[in-house]
Amino acid sequence: MELETIIGLEIHAQLTTKTKIFSSTSNCYGAEPNTQACVIDLGMPGVLPVLNQETVRMAVMFGLAINAEIASRSVFARKNYFYPDLPKGYQISQYELPLVRDGQMIIELEDGSRKAIGITRAHLEEDAGKSLHEDFQGLSGIDLNRAGTPLLEIVSEPDLRSSKEAISYMRKIHQMVVYLAICDGNMQNGSFRCDANVSLRCAGDQRFGTRVEIKNLNSFRFVERAIEFEVERQTNILKSGSRVIQETRMYDAYKCETRSMRSKEEAEDYRYFPDPDLLPLLLDECFISAVRADLPELPDAKKQRFMTQYSLSSYDAGMLTSSCALGNYYETVVAELGGNPKLCANWLMGDFSAFLNKENREITDSPVTPYQIASLLRRVQDQTISGKIAKDVLEALWFGEGNVEADSIIEERGLRQIIDTSAIGEAIEIVIESNPEQLAQYRSGKGKLFGFFIGQVMKILSGKANPQQVNKLLEEKLKE
Amino acid sequence: MKEKTISQLSIGLAAKEFSSKELTQMFLERIKKFNPLLNAFITVTNDVALVQAQAADRRRQQGLAGPLTGIPIAQKDIFCTNGVRTSCGSRMLDCFIAPYNATVVEKLNAVGMVMLGKTNMDEFAMGSSNENSFYGPVKNPWDLDTVPGGSSGGSAAAVAAWLAPAATATDTGGSIRQPAALCGLTGIKPTYGLVSRWGMIAYASSLDQGGPLAHTAEDCAFLLSAMAGFDPRDSTSIDRPIPDYVNTIKQPLEGLRIGLPKEYFSDGLDNAVAHTVEIAIDQYQKLGARIREISLPNSHLAIPAYYVIAPAECSSNLARFDGVRYGHRCNSPKDLLDLYTRSRTQGFGDEVKRRILVGTFALSAGYYDAYYLKAQQIRRLISDDFQRAFEYIDVIAGPTSPTVAFNLGERVDDPIKMYLSDMYTIAVNLAGLPGLSLPVGFVGKHPVGLQLIGNYFTEGRLLNVAHRYQQVTDWHARVPNEFT
Numbered sequence: 001m002e003l004e005t006i007i008g009l010e011i012h013a014q015l016t017t018k019t020k021i022f023s024s025t026s027n028c029y030g031a032e033p034n035t036q037a038c039v040i041d042l043g044m045p046g047v048l049p050v051l052n053q054e055t056v057r058m059a060v061m062f063g064l065a066i067n068a069e070i071a072s073r074s075v076f077a078r079k080n081y082f083y084p085d086l087p088k089g090y091q092i093s094q095y096e097l098p099l100v101r102d103g104q105m106i107i108e109l110e111d112g113s114r115k116a117i118g119i120t121r122a123h124l125e126e127d128a129g130k131s132l133h134e135d136f137q138g139l140s141g142i143d144l145n146r147a148g149t150p151l152l153e154i155v156s157e158p159d160l161r162s163s164k165e166a167i168s169y170m171r172k173i174h175q176m177v178v179y180l181a182i183c184d185g186n187m188q189n190g191s192f193r194c195d196a197n198v199s200l201r202c203a204g205d206q207r208f209g210t211r212v213e214i215k216n217l218n219s220f221r222f223v224e225r226a227i228e229f230e231v232e233r234q235t236n237i238l239k240s241g242s243r244v245i246q247e248t249r250m251y252d253a254y255k256c257e258t259r260s261m262r263s264k265e266e267a268e269d270y271r272y273f274p275d276p277d278l279l280p281l282l283l284d285e286c287f288i289s290a291v292r293a294d295l296p297e298l299p300d301a302k303k304q305r306f307m308t309q310y311s312l313s314s315y316d317a318g319m320l321t322s323s324c325a326l327g328n329y330y331e332t333v334v335a336e337l338g339g340n341p342k343l344c345a346n347w348l349m350g351d352f353s354a355f356l357n358k359e360n361r362e363i364t365d366s367p368v369t370p371y372q373i374a375s376l377l378r379r380v381q382d383q384t385i386s387g388k389i390a391k392d393v394l395e396a397l398w399f400g401e402g403n404v405e406a407d408s409i410i411e412e413r414g415l416r417q418i419i420d421t422s423a424i425g426e427a428i429e430i431v432i433e434s435n436p437e438q439l440a441q442y443r444s445g446k447g448k449l450f451g452f453f454i455g456q457v458m459k460i461l462s463g464k465a466n467p468q469q470v471n472k473l474l475e476e477k478l479k480e
Numbered sequence: 481m482k483e484k485t486i487s488q489l490s491i492g493l494a495a496k497e498f499s500s501k502e503l504t505q506m507f508l509e510r511i512k513k514f515n516p517l518l519n520a521f522i523t524v525t526n527d528v529a530l531v532q533a534q535a536a537d538r539r540r541q542q543g544l545a546g547p548l549t550g551i552p553i554a555q556k557d558i559f560c561t562n563g564v565r566t567s568c569g570s571r572m573l574d575c576f577i578a579p580y581n582a583t584v585v586e587k588l589n590a591v592g593m594v595m596l597g598k599t600n601m602d603e604f605a606m607g608s609s610n611e612n613s614f615y616g617p618v619k620n621p622w623d624l625d626t627v628p629g630g631s632s633g634g635s636a637a638a639v640a641a642w643l644a645p646a647a648t649a650t651d652t653g654g655s656i657r658q659p660a661a662l663c664g665l666t667g668i669k670p671t672y673g674l675v676s677r678w679g680m681i682a683y684a685s686s687l688d689q690g691g692p693l694a695h696t697a698e699d700c701a702f703l704l705s706a707m708a709g710f711d712p713r714d715s716t717s718i719d720r721p722i723p724d725y726v727n728t729i730k731q732p733l734e735g736l737r738i739g740l741p742k743e744y745f746s747d748g749l750d751n752a753v754a755h756t757v758e759i760a761i762d763q764y765q766k767l768g769a770r771i772r773e774i775s776l777p778n779s780h781l782a783i784p785a786y787y788v789i790a791p792a793e794c795s796s797n798l799a800r801f802d803g804v805r806y807g808h809r810c811n812s813p814k815d816l817l818d819l820y821t822r823s824r825t826q827g828f829g830d831e832v833k834r835r836i837l838v839g840t841f842a843l844s845a846g847y848y849d850a851y852y853l854k855a856q857q858i859r860r861l862i863s864d865d866f867q868r869a870f871e872y873i874d875v876i877a878g879p880t881s882p883t884v885a886f887n888l889g890e891r892v893d894d895p896i897k898m899y900l901s902d903m904y905t906i907a908v909n910l911a912g913l914p915g916l917s918l919p920v921g922f923v924g925k926h927p928v929g930l931q932l933i934g935n936y937f938t939e940g941r942l943l944n945v946a947h948r949y950q951q952v953t954d955w956h957a958r959v960p961n962e963f964t
Contacts, residue, residue, distance in 0.1 A: 039580055043800040045573065046560045046582060046679040048714050078796050080843070082820055089799020142804070271843035273852060276686035276793055278715050 002203040003238060005231050006211075007160035007196060009223075011173055013152045013183040014127065014191040015058050021126050021150035022049030022092065029189050033143035037129075041148040043087030048277050051076075055150040056281065058182040059099050059124050060291045062152060065176055065298055066119055068103025070288050074123070076278040080271040085129035085142050093125035093153075095272040099281065105156075105176070106300065107168040117169050118157030127151050152182070158197065158208065163227040167220050170194060175299050179324045193218040198230045200238060209234075210244040214251055214258055226251040230258050302327050310334065310341035319349050325363045329370050336374030340381055347377060351391055355398055368397050376406035384416055386467055416464065424470055427460040428453075428477050442478060453478070481506050483959055486645050486699040490547045493540065500540070500550030504533035504594050507552045511596060511643045514963060517624065520638040522557050522615050523565050524597035532594040539592055547726075548706055549592030554644035556635045557598035558605055559585050559690070560679040568681045569601040569613040569631075572801045572808045572827030582679025583711045584648055584690050591706045596644050600634025603829045604798065605652055605683040607631050608901040610659075611892055612831040619888070620663060621960040623925055626885035629659030629901070635693050636663040641963040646694035646703055650680060652687045653786055654881075654905025657917035660693055661880035661929020664919040666946060666956060667693040668700050671936045672912035673718035675704075676711030682797040684790035685716075687909040696956050697918060697946035701725035704939060720937070728940045729947045733767045736945065737873040739774035744878035744904050752923040757879045760920035760930045760949070764877070767948055774873060776865040781858045782907035783899055788842050788855035789910070794832075795839030801827060834895065863911040866933070875945055876933040878904055880917040884926035904931055914939050918946040919955040927955070 020027050023040035040047045063070045077095035100122035106114050129144035154173060160166045174192055177183035185192050199211035212230060217223045229251075234244050246264040251257075274280075297305070299321055306317035306327070321327045326348070333344045352373065356363060376397065380390045396409045410416055431453055432439055442449040457470050481503050484492065492498055508526055515521050529552065536550035560566045560578035562585075567573045581589070589595075602612040610618040610633025618633040620626040621641035628637040635647035636659035649656040651669035660667030668691045675690040682688060692703035705726060710719040740761065745754060765771055803809035803823030810822035828836070842851035869876060881901055891898040908915040913936060917929040934942045950956050 042805060044560075044579065044806070045566070045568065045576070045681040045800070046578075046677075048678055048716075050713060050715050080796050080799060082799065082802060084802075084804050084816065087800060087805065089802060090796050269845045271796070271840065271845075271848075273792060273796070273843055273848070276684075276716075277682075 001239070003200045003235055004203045004205075005161055005227075006158045006199045006201060006208055007162075007166045007227060008158040009156045009160065009166060009170060010195040010197070011154040011156075011170065012127075012193050012195075013154065013173075013177045015055055015150040015152055015182050016184050017052055017054045017058070017150055019052055020148035021052050021055050021124065023148055025148065027149055029186075029191070031145055033132075033141070033145060035145065037144040037147060041087065041144055043089070049092060049275075051278060051281070052150065055124055056099070056283070057291055058150075058180070059122060059152055060283070060288060061180050061182060061295060062122055062154070062177065063100035063103060064288070064292050064295060065180060066100075066103030066105055066122075068119060068122065069101045070283060071097060071099055071101060072283050072285075073097065074099040074281045074283075076124075076275045076281070077272045078275045081268050083128065083131075084140065085131045085144070085147070087129065087144060087147055091126060091128060092275055092278070094123035097280075098123035105169060105172050107165065107172055109168070110164060115159075115165070117159045117165075120155045120157050122152055122154045125151050125153055152177070158199075163224045163231070166196065166227055167224050170220060170223060172299075175322065179296060179299055181296075181324075187218050187220075190218055194223055196223060196227055196230075198227055198234070199244070200231065200234045209238075210246045212244065212246065212258075213248045215248055215261065217251055222251055222253055225256055226258055229256060233258070296324065299324075306330075310345070312341065312345055316345045316349065320345060323363065329363055329366075332370035333373045333377065336371055337377050337381070340377070343377055343381060344373075347373065351394055355394070367399075368394070369403060372397050372403065372405065379406055379410060383466055385410060386464070388467075389463060421469070421473065424457070424461065424465055424473050425477075427457045427465075428470075428474055430460060431456040432477065439478075450474070450478070483642055483964070484645070485696050486548070486551055486694060486702050487696070489551055489645060490702075493550050494545070500533040500536040500552075500594060501530065503550065504529050504552050504596070507596055507644055510641075511638075514641055514643055517619065517962075518621060518637045518641055518643070519616050519618050520600055520634045520641070520643060521554070521597045522567055522569070522600050522613075522634065525561075525564055525595055528564065529594050529596050532589070532592075536592045536594060546591050547702055548588070550594060551646075552594040552596045552644055553588060553703075554596050554599045554635060554638045554647040555585060556632055556648050556650060557601055558650050558681045559648060560681070561585050561595070561598065564598065566598065566681070567614070568605070569603040569615060570827065570829070570832070571614040572824075574614065574808065576807055578679075580679060583676035583713065584707050585679065587706055587709070588648070593706075599632070599638055599647055602631035602633065602655075603832050604681065604794070605631040605650055605655055605688075606794070606831050606835055608654065608658060608898055609886070609888075609891065610634065610637075611888065612829055614829060617888055620885045621963050622664060622927060623885060624962075626887055626926065627662070629662035629881070629885065631655040632659045632667075632693060636660060636665055636667075639663070639665055639693050639695065640960060642959065646692055646699055648690060648707070649693045650683075650688055650690045651905075651909065651915075652683050652689075652790060653909050654902035656691050656693060657905050657915055657929065657931060658881050658902060660917040661919075661931075662885040662927065664922075664927030664929075664955065664958060665693050665695060666697050666700050666916070666918045666950075667691060668704060668916040668939060668942065669908065669914060670704065670708060670939050671718075671914045672909075673716050674708045674722075674914075674937070674939065676709070676714045676717050678711055678713040682793075684793040685797060686793060687786075687790060689909070696950055697916070697943045698726065698729055698950075700916075701729050701943045701947070704943070708939075723940055725940050725943050729944050731944050731948075733764070733769050733945060733948050736764075736767075736769040736875065738764055738769045738771050739869055739873035739876045740771060741776045741779065741869075741876060741878055742773050743776050743779040748882050748900060748903060749879060750883045750923075753879050753881075753883060753928050756921040756923060756928040757877075757930055761877060763920075763949060763953065764945075767952065772873065774869045774876070776862075776869060776876075776907065778858065778861045778865050779907060782862055782910055783903055785855040785858040785862070785910060786902075786906045787838065787899060788851045789859065791835040791839030792842045792852050792855075793839065795836045795843065798828075798832065798836055803827070831895075859910045862907050866907075866911050866913060866935075870935040874934070874941065875938075878931055880904060880929035880931040884923045884928060908933055912936070914942055916942040916946055918949065919958075920949075920953070921955055
């Protein structure tokens with residue numbers, strides 16, 4: 001019996017508005033508990049919600065970016081359930097009539113082929129507060145700072161067939177919301193999180209199997225592991241002839257397993273109904289066009305353009321457009337350098353990225369400006385310095401103070417590359433004369449010693465010689 | 481100062497015949513003397529009142545007084561009042577001190593009105609007799625054995641007994657108009673969206689609307705002009721200019737087209753009430769109005785539709801009273817479910833529980849279409865009935881309530897009979913229209929109310945129609961014997 005995995009994701013992206021979705025309280029993360037909650041967020045008697053229009057603009061941006069239909073009329077509904085961190089006893093969400101419908105996201109599979117993943121809907125809703133179960137001696141603490149934070153819930157079709165596809169899709173959504181600057185994408189803080197619906201069916205079946213929902217996965221790795229665990233668990237159940245129970249499960253990151261939270265029988269009846277405190281949300285074509293006109297260049301389009309405009313490989317273009325900020329940085333470097341996009345790509349994806357990773361910095365707070373990088377690459381390009389020396393200069397730029405150009409470091413430290421053939425020739429002479437033994441061995445066939453000679457020559461020239469030139473001259477000399 | 485309407489008091493204050501402080505003290509003394517008899521107030525705010533009265537007097541000295549500056553008023557305990565207990569007639573909020581002011585309270589403060597206290601009401605505004613209050617029933621000043629109506633029973637009794645010259649109230653299915661009728665007062669429920677709901681504790685959000693209860697249409701005009709207006713904190717508030725309702729109140733009624741819905745004069749209407757209402761209609765004819773019969777064919781569906789929609793909304797609105805952040809919490813809960821169950825069991829009264837259960841059921845999976853959705857469709861039909869009628873008439877008139885005030889305890893065990901008290905008022909809320917009740921006579925010692933219903937935003941016209949009647953009658957000026 002061959003089983004097919006069916007996955008659908010519900011992604012929650014917190015929107016980066018200044019204020020909450022239904023109140024004018026600040027939407028910043030990380031304040032002292034319950035300091036960012038006004039009477040509305042606290043669900044005091046008599047309070048009323050007023051929709052933050054900025055959330056609508058953001059949701060429409062997303063809808064347009066995934067080629068979805070934007071509803072000219074959508075309705076906020078109440079999802080009723082009791083929980084201590086849900087102040088009103090209901091969550092304001094959208095139910096029957098969401099703002100965004102029928103979009104899609106193209107993902108790239110491992111074999112390089114492309115696949116369209118349907119996006120059933122994306123709707124606006126408010127986040128709940130947080131229950132804190134530690135540090136209260138058997139009691140629970142409630143922090144309502146998060147209550148009322150705007151969320152965009154993005155629901156995919158059950159189009160994903162493996163954990164790899166799920167991750168690839170999730171990364172694309174993540175990239176998109178960050179590109180659009182509607183979500184900070186910070187998964188550790190819960191700004192971007194996901195529920196996964198997983199089921200299996202016999203290959204070829206039209207009907208879906210019983211699904212299990214895994215709640216609150218807040219890293220790509222957890223999503224991957226939780227799905228893989230769940231697929232294996234369900235496979236074992238089905239292979240043993242049993243049936244999967246429809247239920248909600250949670251993922252335990254320590255034990256790398258999913259555990260049952262509640263079964264279908266215990267599932268809540270949310271008693272959705274249109275929220276009488278909010279009017280239906282009506283959008284006209286004019287508003288939608290204005291948002292469309294304001295859309296930034298989207299990741300896929302940017303990648304395509306990089307491939308044509310800069311003759312980059314799909315891989316390079318993909319890497320450089322993985323974030324909007326990196327793409328912009330790259331383009332500034334290329335423009336400043338006046339060409340040589342491949343050189344720029346190699347440096348940004350190589351040493352520069354390595355520095356960012358090592359220092360755990362975002363490109364937006366890189367200490368080195370694209371203009372400095374261009375000043376460095378200019379000297380690599382005209383062979384004033386070698387690639388190896390350039391790495392040292394980059395390091396100097398990275399840790400140096402102020403906005404210095406590469407040239408001043410090169411001059412200051414005398415790193416200018418030696419391209420004077422006679423100076424290199426002299427050094428080769430010295431090396432050959434002082435290492436007769438190695439010379440004999442080399443000539444008797446021990447070709448590996450070539451590297452030794454290069455090293456010695458470079459040593460004499462303090463590493464500033466052009467490596468290709470040294471190679472060439474040494475090769476000639478040794479053949480004599 | 482006693483038994484004077486707001487417009488008369490306003491003249492007295494302006495002429496410096498008395499100060500706001502003196503006026504306020506007089507009402508506070510009357511409250512002290514008569515409230516034990518009536519139970520109209522849950523909280524009397526002596527200190528707040530005197531501070532506000534003195535501020536109003538200073539404002540007058542500075543020449544900054546408006547017509548309502550220094551006039552005392554009672555606030556229904558459904559409106560949040562900053563720093564003052566706001567109980568909504570419920571044990572659940574017995575200890576709740578509101579941290580902010582309702583827009584209505586804010587607006588009346590802004591014009592310099594003086595708050596005497598918070599009036600009794602049916603718990604969370606659910607009731608038609610004021611017998612569903614945690615603070616005990618209110619008595620009708622015209623007959624202490626009878627109910628004042630509900631849910632704004634405390635406001636109505638306070639004004640009828642002259643413990644306050646006027647009061648705020650709210651109306652979800654008749655809670656301004658029915659108590660006005662039963663207590664011989666004038667009260668208006670405005671078009672839905674005219675008065676902000678911010679800070680007005682929600683019962684059924686799509687039906688709730690605040691308004692004034694006073695002796696005369698003119699007083700209601702003064703108050704409504706101050707209470708109404710767009711509020712950006714209420715998404716259902718309507719952004720349109722508010723006229724000065726006092727300015728248009730004197731227009732003649734010649735040519736006014738009044739429609740009498742035949743459905744409002746049939747089964748269930750008390751004969752004596754019907755007779756009193758007919759005499760009032762004759763008076764309108766004398767004032768120049770043209771009377772004709774109309775039909776609102778879906779009237780009989782109003783109560784069933786209301787008792788699905790209102791409970792559905794209330795089941796959700798009252799979910800926030802969970803014992804977690806404020807309000808009543810049971811002693812030593814053993815777990816979360818116990819906290820919820822016992823806090824709510826203890827905090828809510830029977831009628832509130834009944835409506836929460838009905839509403840929860842109506843919204844449940846599998847029943848939503850049959851109940852909630854169907855009720856919303858009926859709501860549209862009812863609304864359409866009115867719109868068809870307003871094509872050829874200006875104002876609809878009929879009895880406010882099918883009977884006069886009934887005895888305390890008479891209907892407490894029969895919710896259906898109790899619900900029928902609002903059979904003529906509920907459709908108005910379902911359609912979102914303005915409705916007014918004015919006193920048009922007595923059956924024995926019990927006042928009878930006439931309801932006037934207008935199209936959207938015709939509050940000015942309704943107040944005008946009521947005012948002209950009050951210029952030629954004195955039902956509104958009668959005072960119950962025990963409270964003179």
